[in-house]
Amino acid sequence: MTEIAAVAIIIAIGLTLIRALMGPTLYDRVLAVNSLGTKIVLFIGFLGFVLGRPDWLDIAVLYALINFVSTIAILKFFRYRSFQVPLHRRPVPKAPTVQGRDNV
Amino acid sequence: MSELLDILLLIKPWVGGILCVIGALLALIGSIGVLRFPDFFTRLHAASITDTSAVTLGLLGMAILAPNWLVVFKLAAIWLFIFLTSPTGSHALANAAHTAGLQPVLGRDLKRPDNREEEA
Amino acid sequence: MGYFAGLIFVLAALWLGLSGIYKPLLLILAGISILISVVLASRLETVDREGSPYGRTIPILSYWAWLLVEIFKANWPVIKACVSANLNINPAFVRVKTRCESDLAKTIFANSITLTPGTVTVEVEGDKLLIHALFEEAATPASFDEMDHRSYRAADGKRKEELAA
Numbered sequence: 106m107t108e109i110a111a112v113a114i115i116i117a118i119g120l121t122l123i124r125a126l127m128g129p130t131l132y133d134r135v136l137a138v139n140s141l142g143t144k145i146v147l148f149i150g151f152l153g154f155v156l157g158r159p160d161w162l163d164i165a166v167l168y169a170l171i172n173f174v175s176t177i178a179i180l181k182f183f184r185y186r187s188f189q190v191p192l193h194r195r196p197v198p199k200a201p202t203v204q205g206r207d208n209v
Numbered sequence: 210m211s212e213l214l215d216i217l218l219l220i221k222p223w224v225g226g227i228l229c230v231i232g233a234l235l236a237l238i239g240s241i242g243v244l245r246f247p248d249f250f251t252r253l254h255a256a257s258i259t260d261t262s263a264v265t266l267g268l269l270g271m272a273i274l275a276p277n278w279l280v281v282f283k284l285a286a287i288w289l290f291i292f293l294t295s296p297t298g299s300h301a302l303a304n305a306a307h308t309a310g311l312q313p314v315l316g317r318d319l320k321r322p323d324n325r326e327e328e329a
Numbered sequence: 330m331g332y333f334a335g336l337i338f339v340l341a342a343l344w345l346g347l348s349g350i351y352k353p354l355l356l357i358l359a360g361i362s363i364l365i366s367v368v369l370a371s372r373l374e375t376v377d378r379e380g381s382p383y384g385r386t387i388p389i390l391s392y393w394a395w396l397l398v399e400i401f402k403a404n405w406p407v408i409k410a411c412v413s414a415n416l417n418i419n420p421a422f423v424r425v426k427t428r429c430e431s432d433l434a435k436t437i438f439a440n441s442i443t444l445t446p447g448t449v450t451v452e453v454e455g456d457k458l459l460i461h462a463l464f465e466e467a468a469t470p471a472s473f474d475e476m477d478h479r480s481y482r483a484a485d486g487k488r489k490e491e492l493a494a
Contacts, residue, residue: 106226107274110267113233117259120240124252132249132306139298140243140256144236146287147267151229154274162283163347169287173294180305235408242411250449251420254407254463257446262404265397282346296443303443303451303461313461315420 111151118144135179142172225273232267239263248314249306253299260295264288331383333367340366385484389437392483396441399476407446407463421465422451425458425473427481434484441476 118141125137146165153161235258242255268284275281344359345351410418429435439450442460448468452459462468 106223107229110226110229110233110270113230113237117233117237117240120237120244124240124243130249130306130311132302132309132311133252136249136252136256136302137243139302140240140259143259143264143291143295144240146291147232147236147264150267150271150284150287151233154229154271159271159275159280162280162287166283166287166290166347169290169294173290173298176298177301180301184305184308235404238408238411242407245411245416246418247416248420250451250461251418251463253449253461254447255411257444257449258404258407258411261400261444261446279346279349286343286346292444296440299443300439300450303449307451307459313420313422315422 107151107154111148111155114144114148114151118148131183135176138179139172139176142168142175146172221273225270228266228270228273230270232263232265232270235259235263235266249311250303250313253303257295257299260291260299264291333371335383336367336370337363388483392437392479395479396444396476399441400445403445403447406467410463418463419465421462421468423460423462423465423468423470425460425470425477427456427458427477429456429477429481429485431485434481437484438477438480441480442473 121137121141121144125134125141128134128137146169149161149165149168153159153165239255239259242258243252246252246255265288268288272281272284275284340363341359344363348355348359410416427435427438429438435453435456439453439458442448442450442458447463449461450458451461460468460473
């Protein structure tokens with residue numbers, strides 16, 4: 106059964122890859138790559154079960170981590186054109202009730 | 210009692226496999242939606258199917274098939290991590306597109322707004 | 330301080346769960362790597378006032394259980410829209426006012442909306458949320474009322490008195 110699941114996931118990865126290649130805007134491509142990462146995590150899991158080596162889930166954990174960080178990093182870069190801008194809100198010295206706008 | 214246990218052990222691989230297949234099919238439907246939907250904001254909704262139900266069902270199926278508890282722990286870690294990060298990623302994407310001035314397709318007739326080319 | 334206790338606990342659980350080999354050498358290495366992670370985290374200065382809401386663990390967990398059911402219910406129309414022959418969708422922007430006050434409650438509410446297929450939080454301004462919905466008729470402000478109320482109860486609840494005291 107996991108073989109069927111793995112094949113279905115491969116087809117899904119192919120379809121998402123088409124969107125990543127032809128997506129009209131930058132955000133479509135980033136969305137497709139992010140979704141691709143989630144599907145690859147599932148695929149690595151299924152493949153591990155098909156080949157009888159569930160230890161591969163370690164790689165899947167790493168892939169999930171890198172997927173999130175890379176999405177945020179790409180978005181931050183295309184917003185500020187730099188990685189040097191701090192993302193977290195600096196503490197406001199006088200009035201702590203001010204709800205500053207969160208960046209990204 | 211032992212007969213019940215035997216039956217449970219017998220159907221365990223089938224239940225796990227069917228859950229895996231359903232999860233994979235949901236991921237497939239999600240990517241069909243990503244291909245078909247008219248603009249970025251609607252594609253975001255299609256992608257969130259993959260991030261929520263496909264991941265949940267697929268990982269649940271794998272957890273039922275898992276040979277030991279270590280694998281179940283890893284699957285739970287992946288599930289928790291994806292559930293914590295996927296809304297953050299979606300929101301960051303939507304907010305970035307909105308701030309950059311990407312106009313969405315609105316209404317039932319899916320009228321296309323004139324977007325300037327946002328290519329970088 | 331509570332933040333670092335929680336961090337050490339999570340890191341230790343992660344190491345024990347992922348490694349699966351419990352020899353003294355590896356446990357010593359685990360201690361060293363946890364120490365390095367904690368030192369790096371303390372240098373980052375990301376701890377804030379609402380960073381460690383342990384007191385609200387049980388309400389937040391019960392909120393999660395309710396949210397999971399909601400997510401699965403909300404998946405169905407989106408799946409139908411994906412595979413139907415004519416795209417039967419009606420995308421729209423909706424503005425929703427929330428009663429949540431603390432950043433934690435607002436984060437939980439906005440993340441729940443984003444996690445539910447069919448609705449995505451685009452922007453948070455003060456107590457107003459800009460939401461992109463796939464089906465306009467299903468995304469009236471009243472439909473977010475229950476989620477708003479529950480996330481307020483889960484995260485804010487008695488917090489106001491705690492902060493005032």
